[in-house]
Amino acid sequence: MLLQPVDAIFPVLPPSRAWIVGGSGIAASSPLSGLVDRRIYEHPVLKFDRGRRVRIIFEGREIPAYENETIAAALYAAGIVHFNYSGHLKRPRGPFCMIGKCSQCMMRVNGIPHVRTCITLVEDGMIVEREDVHDAELPTPTKKMKVEYVTKDYDIVVIGAGPAGLSAAMQAAKLGAKVAVLDQNPFLGGQLIKQTHKFFGTKDSYAGTRGVEIAKMLVDEIKDYENVDIYPSAQAIGYYRREGVLVAFQSRRLAEYRVLKLRGKRYVVATGAMERSLVFPGNDLPGVMGAGAAQTLMNVFGIRPADEVLIIGAGNVGVIIAYQAAQAGIKVKAVIDILPKTAAYLVHASKIRRMGIPVLMRHTIREAYGKGKVEGAVIYEVDEKFRPVPGSEKDLAVDGVWMAVGLTPSVELLELMGAKIKFVRELGGYVPLRTQYLETTLDGVYVAGDATGIEEASTAMMEGKIAGISAAFSLGYKADWAEKERAHAMKWLDEFRSSPHYARIKEGIQKVLIQK
Amino acid sequence: MSSSEGKPKRVEAEELLEMQKELNAGYISLEDLRRAGNLPPGEIVEKGIPVPIFDCLENIPCTPCHDVCPTGAVVMETMNDKPKVIWEKCTGCTLCAQACPGLAITIVYPKFGEKRLKGKRPDAEKLWLVSIPYEMLPIPKKGEKVRVYDRGHRYLCDGEVYTVIKSPRFGTILVNVLVPGECAFEAKYVEVIRDEQ
Incomplete structure (x- = not known):
């Protein structure tokens, strides 16, 4: 079954007009008013080799990209964080893992649905559209598949x-x-x-x-x-x-x-x-991602995924990411952890303490909120039995929530x-x-x-x-x-x-x- | 649950910094270092020889400081041992501070001003030099003023950048800062004071 020619499974259809205007029947949620460039051009320890400049088309708009960037990276660089819609409630979704494991970055590219944009490199003139991950249509590739x-x-x-x-x-x-x-x-x-x-x-x-x-x-x-x-x-x-x-x-x-x-x-x-997630309202909002995903954007592609972030988890990964965020010029509002004591190496944790990044133990997240993407998060304190401390809720204005709450071996x-x-x-x-x-x-x-x-x-x-x-x-x-x-x-x-x-x-x- | 308590208060990072408890979240005090034997005894400081301060209090598998030391001043038997400094052997070459993945090592040069800057500036007598690993932007420049912070990001004093050492091998920058002697052992982080233009 697998070894049938792919052409036989996905017949090449003449490109329909549909994908040029509205994607898979989904109207663009809002016109992109004025593209931004979130790339980092000066970094204390890294240099980025982005390669030749190309362009991709996202919902009718030309977006600058570089040949060494993946589609997901190029979109993030332009401030686009909403990649697709959930199947049932049509909630906006964006990438979580950035290393090809989670499938939250899937989009329709050149008429091919379900392309994992975080591991697909850009090509000049690519047409990228948001898709409804549940109701994806058959591919209508713009070029014959080889x-x-x-x-x-x-x-x-x-x-x-x-x-x-x-x-x-x-x-x-x-x-x-x-x-x-x-x-x-x-x-x-x-x-x-x-x-x-x-x-x-x-x-x-x-x-x-x-x-x-x-x-x-x-x-x-x-x-x-x-x-x-x-x-x-x-x-x-x-x-x-x-x-x-x-x-x-x-x-x-x-x-x-x-x-x-x-x-x-x-x-x-x-x-x-693969990185783990946590269960809380709004955990699927674009901008809520694995700490490793943020790290990929910052350190592989030189892109600031957010301006102000909340990091959940003060283990080694959490505190290292906080440090790297600061290197990338991102303000870390807080690193929180539900445990009373950080599991990180003391040297890693003290690195961010001396810089004045707040590390709050016995704190966890209540919700992330925002329209179409994260705009804030509410955190609260817990007691020894992990029960919420009344009146301890705090609201943080952040456009990123990064989870450093552990990993799970990929044994599939x-x-x-x-x-x-x-x-x-x-x-x-x-x-x-x-x-x-x-x-x-x-x-x-x-x-x-x-x-x-x-x-x-x-x-x-x-x-x-x-x-x-x-x-x-x-x-x-x-x-x-x-x-x-x-x-x-x-x-x-x-x-x-x-x-x-x-x-x-x-x-x-x-x-x-x-x-x- | 949250609705009964009204809308949660919007807070900024600065306020959160106040709320954080000192314990268990990466804060190391001078007292912790003293208890661990990581501060030099008085007679060593009196000698005015360079003293590396290791903010390294856990048994973690890590040996670069020991591996790079050219004089054998950093002793470590197994990879999980805490580094132990033989004060008399340190030449102040700063390789350990450049190599340390934890950026945990600062090097204090007691009485630096008295020995090296006498006659060159009026405040020479009270100035000591501290070598601080640094991996942020902007990169400080020689002669620039910096704000000097302690291990909990409390402001200590202003310092002056004496030299900046760029380590091609390790990529970590060492900022050598002149500070009043009394804050030399507390100094652990610097921020550049630069007029925004």
């Missing part, structure tokens, strides 16, 4: 090109294995590409180096290997267990598709994690492949059972990084090494240095997790460790 089929055999197929996936691929390639790496994002490096702070850890984990530079180093190195094929903008969509074939859908340009049938003797699943692919998973609170949700060498219950299917449980980029790199080396070893590739590297990575992880900050991780791992 589909190509690629079938290839590999020793190891790595899914996810973040710190874990790239490290796994690199080690396996060094050992001589033929490796494929795919990622659904157009850029490689996973979430490293937006980490502007210097990393903790040791020399072996690039401590003292900013995440964005680590990404560059990993990507530059892996590109030198001739035995590694990289597939960006490729999403794994199916796995045929009997044949051992992974099917992925690659789309480097809109309407130009490659269906990849990759047969790996081994797989390393490094699919990362592993589950689909048939690996056994288990809910482990300490690790952030459902995670796969695995051996100490990170092999799942499926023979030959390994896992690394946040998909094993929520930790960090440094641990992801170490896990990637272990998984990549182990996968290659199981195929008969051998080398002394690799034995040493793997043993070192395992020892390093053990030591890293000995910090009181990570005691829970150790407990969690015990619950999913298996012998084979």
Whole structure:
């Protein structure tokens, strides 16, 4: 079914007039009065390579964009935060995750519905429209879709090109294995590409180096290997267990598709994690987003998602984002957390305290409100039993509410492949059972990084090494240095997790460790 | 629930800053540092040698300060140890302050004015130098006035930018600020005072 030509599933129709004027039967909510430019041109630690200037058409208006921007980024840069309508109540919606996981950024582009605009790069002249995500029509593409089929055999197929996936691929390639790496994002490096702070850890984990530079180093190195094929903008969509074939859908340009049938003797699943949301009235308003999404806009694309924000969650992610917001020239009205004590590293938290960013513990959000987008939020204090303290409500004028309330491992692919998973609170949700060498219950299917449980980029790199080396070893590739590297990575992880900050991780791992 | 209490009051960040409780939200006091042994003893300060102040009080897996120190002044056995400073070994090179991911290290040069600026300015005697890591905009310029804040963003004094060190390796800027000696150990953050034009 999947392997039918896409043209047969989505017939190419003559472009209807409908999309030119009003989108999928939805009138534009308001004319865009005077476009703004929310791009950051001066930043204390980052420089942005935006590439050539192009233009896209949003609901009849020309919008300036740059070729290295995704559609979602270009719209945000122009101050457009409302991307589509909810199916039932037609509520305005906007992106939540900005890394291709949440589907809240879907729009109709060049007549093709449900395009995830946060991972689709702009092309000159693209026609972008809001869509009703429930009642999307059949595609009426403006150009004929091109589909190509690629079938290839590999020793190891790595899914996810973040710190874990790239490290796994690199080690396996060094050992001589033929490796494929795919990622659904157009850029490689996973979430490293937006980490502007210097990393903790040791020399072996690039401590003292900013995440964005680590990404560059990993990507530059892996590109030198001739035995590694990289597939960006490729999403794994199916796995045929009997044949051992992974099917992925690659789309480097809109309407130009490659269906990849990759047969790996081994797989390393490094699919990362997804940000969590909180339940409160108005949590679906455009402008309410994951902290990581805001980070993508600020640090990858150099765009200010908001002028004044409320950040929910004062763990490491929350306080780091607050710091980065200040670097981007955004006013952080407050960082709040329902817990009595911050879970963040003291050094990260004290960084924003000394700058005068209010950190309010025992506070949470009552609602976000606004017409079409966030215009304010109400917070309140809670007592020891998390009951609201009467009269403690405060109203903040903000145009952004960013949630840093934890992440959940992305195990959908592993589950689909048939690996056994288990809910482990300490690790952030459902995670796969695995051996100490990170092999799942499926023979030959390994896992690394946040998909094993929520930790960090440094641990992801170490896990990637272990998984990549182990996968290659199981195929008969051998080398002394690799034995040493793997043993070192395992020892390093053990030591890293000995910090009181990570005691829970150790407990969690015990619950999913298996012998084979 | 909220309607019975009327409309919640609109508040600004400045008011929220007042409302925040000191404990458990990233605030470190000088007393915390003293108790942890992170402040130099009197005789070291008397010597007028540079003293790095580590606002690093937790066992976290992090070693760059130890890795970059050329003289072995920062001791750490395992990656989760808190750094321990051997005061006599510090040369004041500032590499640790540049490398620290937590921007937790400031370096105080006691009696800097007395030793280096005597005769050059009338207030030399009371000026000490503090090296403060900085990653915001605008970047301070030599000779510029800055507002100097403590660990809880309380205003301490005005300072004068003596030099600005840009670290190509770590990308963090060090602002070397002349401040009255009495606020040198408290100084942890600066804001540029610049007339808006």
